[in-house]
Amino acid sequence: MFTIVSPAPRGDDLEYTTTRHHPSVKDEIDMDIEEQGGEFGEGPSRLASPGETITSAQAFMRGHGTYVENEDLVSALTGTIERVNKLVSVRALKSRYNPEVGDLVVGRITEVGPRRWKVDANARQDAVLMLSSINLPGGVQRRKLESDELQMRNFFEEGDLLVAEVQAFFADGAMSLHTRSLKYGKLRNGHLVMVPPALVRRLKSHFYALPCGVDLILGLNGYIWVSKHVKQSEQEGEEGFDAEAVYSNKNDDIDVATRTAIARVSNIIRALARHSTPLTDVLLVEAYDWAIDQDISVKDLSAEETSEAMVAAITFRA
Structure with missing residues (x-):
């Protein structure tokens, strides 16, 4: 038996509806499902429970979290129903983060090694941030020297929080991160909130400035950073950036x-x-x-x- 694996739908095409559970996706394909007698269109909820019949197995292909029984597609776990064309899968509500290249994540440094840091990103294994994948004083394009290796804890040390982007994957499946953009890097002046990754969708932007004077970073790995609002730096270029401010461990004064x-x-x-x-x-x-x-x-x-x-x-x- 072959199992067809397909990436999850991108968040740009999703439409939120008034439901407590995951947002419904209402498009032309959903209309086809309703016409074929599928159960996606019945009610606003997209939450499936183990053993619950989702739709007909003759009209759709089964993905992760589903199985076929009596010509019906049945959920194998508790989660939200996701569909790409004719492929139907169930995404567990409580599970480790499944990374994709380009994802924005919030993580915590767990170990400082030779020319690399290990980062807890709520995935199945720690992510890796290479010394060559961060901004360094003097410009990001310069070569990394031995003196940089000796000062790695001046950039990130155990316990530091950071926001980064998934750059690639190593042979063992560990994800490689980078913070080369000035919008990435060490996090300060805020509070970390952890939620199930399934509640954070892939959107065009994961950086928000709320009207109440709070900045928000929605990490796709379920780590959310809530912090004091900081105006964007006037320095648009990456050369000559203020390394002491970017890698500082001191929080700013925050009013009540x-x-x-x-x-x-x-x-x-x-x-x-x-x-x-x-x-x-x-x-x-x-x-x-x-x-x-x-x-x-x-x-x-x-x-x-x-x-x-x-x-x-x-x-x-x-």
Whole structure:
């Protein structure tokens, strides 16, 4: 028996609907499925449970997380239904991150080795950030010298958080990262929130500046960075960048209002994640405005009743 493997659909083509679970994909192919008697069009939910019949196995091909029984395509796990043309698969709600080249990830340095760092990126194995894949003082195009190897902990050390892009894969399947762009690099002035990777979709941009004065980085690996808003540097070029500022371990002074906004956004993200709600900047802004309108304190956002009311208010709004 052959198993057909296909990449997950890109987030640029997805359309979010008012549902607590993963967003529905409503397009011409979905209309074809409904006409053929498939069950994708029945109700807004895209969540499947083990043993649940998804659609006919005669009209569609089975992908990961599914199996065929009595000419029906059946889910083998709890997750969201995904489809590429006629290939139907189920993506587990709770699983390790499955990287692709070009993905933006947030990670934590776990080990400093010879000419490389190991990074925890919530994948099946640690990622690798090579010394040759970062910005260095004097310009990114210069050769890496032995003196750079001796100063590796001046750039990143154990416990540091960073945002990077997946560049390639090694023979053993480990992903290689790079931070050559000035929008990547060490993270400061914020808070890390961890959610299931399935709740973060691939979009055109994963950097957002929320109106409440908080910057947001949605890592596709489920690591989300919530931080103080920082204006873009006037230095557009990469040569001669301020290495001390880029690789500094000291946080800036953060006022009480900004700290409160960071904590509120972090608790909102956790509340949405508990209810399997996909995370977007629009949804987070609506949830933030709802919390302000209802005069909900930061601490109360963690309460189950409050989070249920918030999710119901923002996801089932007409």
